[in-house]
Amino acid sequence: MSYPGVVPHRGMLRVPLFSLCVVLLLAVGDAWPADDIRIEAQLDRGTVALDETATLVVKAEWEGPSDRFALVIPQAPRVHNLIVIGSKRGTRSWADEKGEHSAQEFSYVLQPESEGNAAVGAVRVQFTTPEGASGDLVTQPLQLRVGSPVHTRWRFSWEDVGGLVVLAGLAGYAGWRRWKKKTVRETASLRGQKDPFAAALSEIASARREGNQKAFYGAVLSLLKQLTGERTGVPTAALSARDLVPFAGRLVSEESSAERLRDLLSRIDAILYAPATDDLDADMDVTELFVRNLVSESQIGKRERKDASR
């Protein structure tokens, strides 16, 4: 603004011109997208053993929503004394008091080739914006030290042999104690029903040898109740043979075996509670084999479930 009769002084003109330049520079700067996106490359460790891997993470971060920049997946970094054995990418957005932020990460798994120094070259990441602007960013190169393998091959010395002898002695003693403890527990469990499968199987075998049908099928029912209880978590003590029929499908994997189990369960009542007969039951051998298989299958299944849960 100028007033009539007043001639602007040269020094007075300098200030608005300077301000205009600053504003123009700021406007231009604001329009340059590369200033709003930061890139960084990081290794997860400075030294890596020969038999281990290191991870390089290239992270591009900017303010605003994730679609503010579109990144082109970069080529794998050039490496020295390393092999890139895997890569993955991920995007995330978050917000804090300063506003919304987004980041995109490219990670590379690096495996060293030999002991010594290794290097990771710069990674170039190209980007575009929805307004049509584009550009690229380059990370700094990184260095890595490759050390000797962690799992080294054993080299025997007389000291090692001595140590091994002592260790073997200790292991043997521990094993003997464990064996003794287990043996005592198993013997006790046969009396105290602590190990139900072993006790029931032993009872089944002994009843079959004696030809005692009622005792045999009683032990079979007891075993089936224990198996059902273990498999389903249902309390089975107060269940009868017929009550177990609906659970048959859960004790075995094959339908034919389930059908056979149902048949066995429906027969058990007649054997257990009808008057005893003198006829020898030829099915006892087959039944014993069948229930032993059930126990094995159950134990295998149990182990598999345990492994899967790990």
Added chain:
Amino acid sequence: MPLDSHIQEIHAEIERESEFVERIVSEIGKVIVGQRTMVERMLIGLLCDGHILLEGVPGLAKTLAVSSLARTIHAKFQRIQFTPDLLPADVVGTPVYEQKKSTFTVKKGPIFANIVLADEVNRAPAKVQSAMLEAMQEHQVTIGDQTFALEDPFLVLATQNPIEQEGTYPLPEAQIDRFMLKVVVTYPSKAEERQILDRMTEGDVPHVNEVVEPADIIRARQLVRRIYMDEKIKNYIVEIVCATRKPAEYGLADYTDFVDYGASPRATIWLALASKAHAFLCQRGYVTPEDVKAIGMDVLRHRVIPTYEAEAEEVTAEAIVSKVFDSVEVP
């Protein structure tokens, strides 16, 4: 599994003798829709010579079921409506003075029948109830100085209404114990209800025929007693009854404070007999734990007396019995 000749013989006999069961059930089924359990329990009562307490709200065909059962077995049926002004003589009978002969002659009461329906038994005073319950127990009645044996078979089916308890005389525990079974009659299902509507509002009401004679029932009773019960089952029954008395010994320590009195030895006897009768209805010559479980609730629910604590906690006798069956190991 081949069965020995003894059991085969019983099996064959049971098959032959229990054939009437289906005929009775199907005859009663002409007029009663559903309520299969109630009908089976009535048959078990007949086969065991035990009396039954039926509990259910009005309108569940309790009276019709009992009268139909009496008709199917060609038995003499009497119905006594218990009221507060009923007298013992109205039930058992009384000596009547005959002026012409100048002597007393006995006029027998309605209890002299094969099947007696004591409707709303809790509405009559204690003296009437005890007169009837004594007759139930002794199978005989003394009027004046004369003692009369009751008919055989003799089955009392007493009904109780669980609602409208004002002005009633609840049966004492000692007298309830004389009923072999307490059967709770429930509402029919929706489909059964619809069937009832069709049957009772269209055409003629069906007629129930006599399909068996009382003598057949008496013969079947003897057969029921011959049904084999393994030692394991006997022990199981004893364990069940003992568990109602000492729940803590059967892993039911939480229920100790809920049981005032457990089941009596009479419960043991009835549970064994009723299990045999249940096996008979299933046409089987031996008892299984399934039979004991099937009939157990009806034998025990009125014999287990819950404490006030149980009532406060809303733990019913049925809940205690059910817990007992869930806890006692099946042999």
